[in-house]
Amino acid sequence: MSLSLFLVLGLIVGMAVLLKRLNPSLGNSPDFKVVRSFPLGNRERLMVVELDGKHHLLGVTSQNINYLYQLETPLSDQNTPAFAKELSRFMMPANKKNKTDD
Known part of the structure; x- marks a missing residue:
């Protein structure tokens, strides 16, 4: 049963990576x-x-996108959770990973 669970989880991650590379x-x-x-x-x-x-600040609805404001000072990435940073690093294409490792 645990083998099938890991197989399904691996399939989901594999499909996400494949979709990210194709689109x-x-x-x-x-x-x-x-x-x-x-x-x-x-x-x-x-x-x-x-x-x-x-x-830039945008208002997004299902019908349209409205430009609202240009921020005077950029927002920092400090408030991004550690899990989100690791997930974005994992989902980064391989060619970008090699550039950041140098």
């Missing part, structure tokens, strides 16, 4: 990075995105 639009790119996301309801959220080194 590069899922996740952050060097040009566009989601810094923070704060849910306001079921389909509404505030997002802080980084474009050209500046942080």
Whole structure:
């Protein structure tokens, strides 16, 4: 029974990695990075995105995206939980991992 559990968990992780590699639009790119996301309801959220080194506040709904404000000072990544940092490092493509290890 435990072997089948590990097999299913391994399959889920493997499919997530495969999907991440096949669809590069899922996740952050060097040009566009989601810094923070704060849910306001079921389909509404505030997002802080980084474009050209500046942080911008966006209001996102299921129907549209509204530009709200450009932040004077960028938000720090200090409040990111350690688990989220490790998960993002794990999900990073292999070519980026090699660049950061140097």
